[in-house]
Amino acid sequence: MKLDLTYxxxxxxxxxxxxxxxxxxxxxxxxxxVQEFLDRLAETSYGRISIxxxxxxxxxxxxxxxxxxxxxxxxxxxxxxxKIGDFLQTYYYLRFETLNLKRIIRGKFSGLTSEKIMESxxxxxxxxxxxxxxxxxSASVGEAVNRLKxxxxxxxxxxxxxxxxxxxxxxxxxxxxxxxxxxxxEAVKTLPERDRRxxxxxxxxxxxxxxxxxxxxxxxGSKSGANLEEMFPATYSISLEKLREVIETKDLKKVIESLxxxxxxVLSPIYTGDVALIRTGLRRHKYETVTSGKAINAxxxxxIMAYLVYSEIEKDNLVGVGWGKAQGVSSQDLxxxxxxxxxx
Amino acid sequence: MTLSQMSGVRxxxxxxxxxKRRIGFIERGCEFLKLKRDHxxxxxxxxxxILKGRRKLLLxxxxxxxxxxxxxxxSLGPTEVDSQASSVKSALxxxxxPRSVMGVRYPYVKxxxxxxxxxxxxxxxxxxxxxxxxxxxxxxxxxEYEARAERIADELGKTNRKVNALENTVIPNYKQVxxxxxxxxxxxxxxxxxxxKRIGGALASRRK
Numbered sequence: 002m003k004l005d006l007t008y009x010x011x012x013x014x015x016x017x018x019x020x021x022x023x024x025x026x027x028x029x030x031x032x033x034x035v036q037e038f039l040d041r042l043a044e045t046s047y048g049r050i051s052i053x054x055x056x057x058x059x060x061x062x063x064x065x066x067x068x069x070x071x072x073x074x075x076x077x078x079x080x081x082x083x084k085i086g087d088f089l090q091t092y093y094y095l096r097f098e099t100l101n102l103k104r105i106i107r108g109k110f111s112g113l114t115s116e117k118i119m120e121s122x123x124x125x126x127x128x129x130x131x132x133x134x135x136x137x138x139s140a141s142v143g144e145a146v147n148r149l150k151x152x153x154x155x156x157x158x159x160x161x162x163x164x165x166x167x168x169x170x171x172x173x174x175x176x177x178x179x180x181x182x183x184x185x186x187e188a189v190k191t192l193p194e195r196d197r198r199x200x201x202x203x204x205x206x207x208x209x210x211x212x213x214x215x216x217x218x219x220x221x222g223s224k225s226g227a228n229l230e231e232m233f234p235a236t237y238s239i240s241l242e243k244l245r246e247v248i249e250t251k252d253l254k255k256v257i258e259s260l261x262x263x264x265x266x267v268l269s270p271i272y273t274g275d276v277a278l279i280r281t282g283l284r285r286h287k288y289e290t291v292t293s294g295k296a297i298n299a300x301x302x303x304x305i306m307a308y309l310v311y312s313e314i315e316k317d318n319l320v321g322v323g324w325g326k327a328q329g330v331s332s333q334d335l336x337x338x339x340x341x342x343x344x345x
Numbered sequence: 346m347t348l349s350q351m352s353g354v355r356x357x358x359x360x361x362x363x364x365k366r367r368i369g370f371i372e373r374g375c376e377f378l379k380l381k382r383d384h385x386x387x388x389x390x391x392x393x394x395i396l397k398g399r400r401k402l403l404l405x406x407x408x409x410x411x412x413x414x415x416x417x418x419x420s421l422g423p424t425e426v427d428s429q430a431s432s433v434k435s436a437l438x439x440x441x442x443p444r445s446v447m448g449v450r451y452p453y454v455k456x457x458x459x460x461x462x463x464x465x466x467x468x469x470x471x472x473x474x475x476x477x478x479x480x481x482x483x484x485x486x487x488x489e490y491e492a493r494a495e496r497i498a499d500e501l502g503k504t505n506r507k508v509n510a511l512e513n514t515v516i517p518n519y520k521q522v523x524x525x526x527x528x529x530x531x532x533x534x535x536x537x538x539x540x541x542k543r544i545g546g547a548l549a550s551r552r553k
Contacts, residue, residue: 107431108428111432171465217468218466275416277417281420322419324419325418330415334415338416
């Protein structure tokens with residue numbers, strides 16, 4: 002049921018108010034175990050979650066949080082005007098499908114059974130490929146990739162030679178990233194001009210940080226033997242030249258500072274060695290980007306985008322906290338990696 | 346040695362000489378065992394010092410690795426971590442070979458191949474994997490030192506028991522036997538002397 006954008010935006014504002022706030026998130030991280038975490042979560046808008054009979058509790062919880070997030074995306078897609086709805090569906094479904102294809106390829110590479118591979122997928126219906134099961138049933142990585150022929154992912158087939166040459170799946174994963182970025186930039190063109198900036202900001206920034214992290218890995222001696230053009234098919238504010246500097250420089254701090262304050266802030270945990278905090282910084286950057294976008298235009302697409310970004314951050318938080326509680330990780334350690342979309 | 350145990354002892358000069366030869370051999374063996382015991386004690390003490398140092402280091406590194414792994418799981422989610430981890434094909438391969446110190450055999454672990462952990466992994470997970478791999482190496486070495494210390498301690502205990510048994514039981518028993526045979530032989534020779542004297546006295550009185 003498609004509704005008027007202003008009405009959807011007003012409803013989205015109300016949905017934002019329903020997200021977990023700082024106090025609730027903190028309370029969840031302070032749970033003594035998974036059961037208490039679930040009990041406390043039941044007091045929020047999530048309600049009672051059942052994971053009875055789950056083989057691995059954190060993985061079952063992750064699946065539930067993904068499903069909840071996808072429900073939110075679908076509800077929004079359902080309500081928003083056609084063009085925005087189509088873009089949002091492409092943005093999220095393509096992202097999760099790319100992730101699923103990577104997991105299928107990894108599964109085939111490591112010889113996992115079809116059932117195991119299917120269990121590891123994000124719970125969505127196939128979006129641009131006919132069937133995940135068919136891909137997971139393939140006898141080899143080559144066969145699975147060749148089955149992408151005729152889909153928008155067919156570009157990945159051309160990277161099979163590199164896969165065979167290096168006996169590694171990174172060329173296939175990078176090709177999938179490239180397909181995703183291209184498709185998003187194509188899809189964003191359907192949005193009105195004023196709404197595109199926020200999407201470009203998020204996608205380009207994320208791609209830049211991911212490229213930087215891949216370059217950091219090369220720096221650590223993980224020489225893949227590939228040239229930089231192959232390794233970074235799409236670059237934005239962090240150019241290929243800068244990425245080369247990241248790999249070769251002795252003074253990394255100088256290179257990071259030359260990338261500008263916004264990047265330097267997110268990448269600063271590299272000095273302390275806690276690289277996971279870079280992803281937390283990236284989430285925070287996304288949060289700040291959509292929040293400022295929402296402030297500029299509180300009655301347009303930016304609000305919907307902000308809600309979905311906040312929801313995804315919340316999903317990531319809950320997945321992390323759920324895993325942490327199953328492992329007995331302290332609240333203090335968990336809160337380091339949590340970005341809270343809604344202040345108290 | 347009790348009187349009943351002495352009953353099997355033949356109080357002859359030949360037996361006495363055999364006993365003296367044996368006790369000489371046992372005392373030399375006991376000296377060697379004492380030397381072995383001292384050397385093993387020295388080796389054990391050195392191994393324990395190394396173990397203590399390595400354990401402390403391992404605990405620190407274990408904390409760092411656990412933190413890195415926790416960060417990777419929180420950052421990527423458990424399914425993604427499992428999926429990426431499954432793409433690491435090459436495993437850690439070890440070979441266990443025997444080594445020996447003072448005749449005490451202990452296992453020596455040789456690393457044949459290391460897993461290639463960074464190519465396809467996310468940097469967060471690659472960092473955690475590197476730290477865990479470092480710990481695995483340390484754990485392998487620690488296990489080697491623990492096995493070495495354990496076996497040396499075992500052998501030290503056995504050697505110590507042998508030395509104690511020789512010093513406190515076997516050698517004193519032999520000495521007692523030697524003393525017993527010696528006194529028996531002395532007694533016999535005294536009796537013989539008295540008998541000879543009596544026979545001599547009897548023969549002299551008959552001649553008169």
